[in-house]
Amino acid sequence: xxxxxxxxxxxxxxxxxxxxxxxxxxxxxxxxxxxxxxxxxxxxxxxxxxxxxxxxxxxxxxxxxxxxxxxxxxxxxxxxxxxxxxxxxxxxxxxxxxxxxxxxxxxxxxxxxxxxxxxxxxxxxxxxxxxxxxxxxxxxxxxxxxxxxxxxxxxxxxxxx
Amino acid sequence: xxxxxxxxxxxxxxxxxxxxxxxxxxxxxxxxxxxxxxxxxxxxxxxxxxxxxxxxxxxxxxxxxxxxxxxxxxxxxxxxxxxxxxxxxxxxxxxxxxxxxxxxxxxxxxxxxxxxxxxxxxxxxxxxxxxxxxxxxxxxxxxxxxxxxxxxxxxxxxxxxxxxxxxxxxxxxxxxxxxxxxxxxxxxxxxxxxxxxxxxxxxxxxxxxxxxxxxxxxxxxxxxxxxxxxxxxxxxxxxxxxxxxxxxxxxxxxxxxxxxxxx
Ligand SMILES: Cc1cc2nc3c(=O)[nH]c(=O)nc-3n(C[C@H](O)[C@H](O)[C@H](O)COP(=O)(O)OP(=O)(O)OC[C@H]3O[C@@H](n4cnc5c(N)ncnc54)[C@H](O)[C@@H]3O)c2cc1C
Ligand code: FES
Ligand code: FES
Numbered sequence: 088x089x090x091x092x093x094x095x096x097x098x099x100x101x102x103x104x105x106x107x108x109x110x111x112x113x114x115x116x117x118x119x120x121x122x123x124x125x126x127x128x129x130x131x132x133x134x135x136x137x138x139x140x141x142x143x144x145x146x147x148x149x150x151x152x153x154x155x156x157x158x159x160x161x162x163x164x165x166x167x168x169x170x171x172x173x174x175x176x177x178x179x180x181x182x183x184x185x186x187x188x189x190x191x192x193x194x195x196x197x198x199x200x201x202x203x204x205x206x207x208x209x210x211x212x213x214x215x216x217x218x219x220x221x222x223x224x225x226x227x228x229x230x231x232x233x234x235x236x237x238x239x240x241x242x243x244x245x246x247x248x
Numbered sequence: 249x250x251x252x253x254x255x256x257x258x259x260x261x262x263x264x265x266x267x268x269x270x271x272x273x274x275x276x277x278x279x280x281x282x283x284x285x286x287x288x289x290x291x292x293x294x295x296x297x298x299x300x301x302x303x304x305x306x307x308x309x310x311x312x313x314x315x316x317x318x319x320x321x322x323x324x325x326x327x328x329x330x331x332x333x334x335x336x337x338x339x340x341x342x343x344x345x346x347x348x349x350x351x352x353x354x355x356x357x358x359x360x361x362x363x364x365x366x367x368x369x370x371x372x373x374x375x376x377x378x379x380x381x382x383x384x385x386x387x388x389x390x391x392x393x394x395x396x397x398x399x400x401x402x403x404x405x406x407x408x409x410x411x412x413x414x415x416x417x418x419x420x421x422x423x424x425x426x427x428x429x430x431x432x433x434x435x436x437x438x439x440x441x442x443x444x445x446x447x448x449x450x451x452x453x454x455x456x457x458x459x460x461x462x463x464x465x466x467x468x469x470x471x472x473x474x475x476x477x478x479x480x481x482x483x484x485x486x487x488x489x490x491x492x493x494x495x496x497x498x499x500x501x502x503x504x505x506x507x508x509x510x511x
Contacts, residue, residue: 106251106252106295107252129286130279142324143347143348143351144348144351144352145349148278148352152254153299201347218346218428219345219347219348219428220346
């Protein structure tokens with residue numbers, strides 16, 4: 088066992104973990120932050136995306152020990168301080184960017200990482216950035232629309248309309 | 249996963265010491281190793297994380313103008329920091345997997361693993377790079393020894409990779425859409441003393457140089473120079489994503505596109 092201390096959504100947290108404890112399991116089982124979803128556990132789907140020191144990573148493909156000392160952000164920390172949805176989350180709601188919602192935490196975290204580096208992405212850049220985020224419901228168009236809207240751009244009349 | 253301990257040394261010397269213990273294994277970005285551990289295909293007693301070692305991080309320009317990449321540098325950093333100095337390498341690194349994979353996966357991990365469909369082996373072989381370990385320097389031509397096989401010894405760590413910068417280069421990848429690895433990928437690099445062509449994703453022996461194309465392109469660096477060449481399907485990978493004939497065909501098509509796009 089090793090003890091880890093990190094900042095999660097602005098709060099300092101500590102815990103004792105095994106070497107093999109995945110970051111996703113530490114968040115979900117130890118911290119009870121179950122907004123980070125596990126869709127595949129094989130590094131493919133992106134439902135588990137969180138930010139570690141500002142970078143988007145798949146929390147199912149990182150050990151909790153590796154986040155010792157890091158700044159971590161999860162979906163639970165994304166809402167505005169008054170509890171209302173942030174710009175990206177609100178855009179997902181407005182543009183029907185989710186159906187079952189399972190992929191949504193990872194989609195929102197990936198979108199936030201994209202917009203931090205590239206505040207006005209093109210539609211093609213949004214689609215490319217989401218290559219590692221799989222959605223079984225929406226067909227992606229409304230997710231792309233939501234992210235375009237969240238970046239303050241015109242929502243494209245995407246294919247299939 | 250079986251149980252193991254994780255060590256996080258901050259110097260190469262401490263990492264080598266930790267790796268000399270029984271059943272210790274290096275951990276780079278974990279983007280290959282963690283899925284392997286989950287499948288219980290590996291059973292290390294200790295993982296020695298290399299990503300906290302400052303002397304293995306980052307990109308710089310060497311004395312002879314070559315691009316030097318620390319062995320634990322992630323793909324996103326390489327993509328960003330070689331955009332001006334070596335655009336062909338930057339383009340390759342920036343197209344590996346997806347953004348989250350690129351934020352963790354490292355050049356050393358990719359070259360140590362030598363997956364037959366991985367991208368970095370094509371850049372290293374196509375650039376005639378030097379793989380630097382804690383004990384020696386290995387020329388890329390001697391380093392790759394077949395599918396998942398390399399010249400690395402037990403416990404040896406890739407600390408740095410040096411890429412000579414070509415006049416023009418490009419990596420053209422036909423993406424296998426499920427895995428995002430290369431179904432076939434070709435790295436073409438034009439140096440003052442000749443052209444190098446490295447092919448990944450195609451051969452059952454892993455990455456290789458297509459020497460006929462190198463000769464043809466060295467005298468005429470254009471797609472048309474490849475017209476008379478054929479790629480035999482013998483020894484090419486065949487799986488549900490593509491037959492060996494299909495892969496052989498793609499080798500020539502991807503090489504032509506890489507030449508046309510080279511900058
Ligand atoms: C969804 C997904 C998509 C991907 N797509 C691509 C792609 O398109 N193209 C591509 O090329 N790759 C792809 N990858 C693989 C990715 O690039 C990996 O990061 C890489 O292959 C392994 O690097 P790593 O740092 O994660 O190594 P790890 O997984 O940590 O380690 C891999 C192996 O290398 C050893 N090792 C690690 N670092 C060193 C070192 N410095 N010296 C010696 N040995 C070392 C480890 O002991 C282990 O045996 C993909 C991975 C995923 C999960
Ligand atoms: S649960 Fe991590 S990528 Fe699917
Ligand atoms: S909304 Fe159901 S998986 Fe994306």
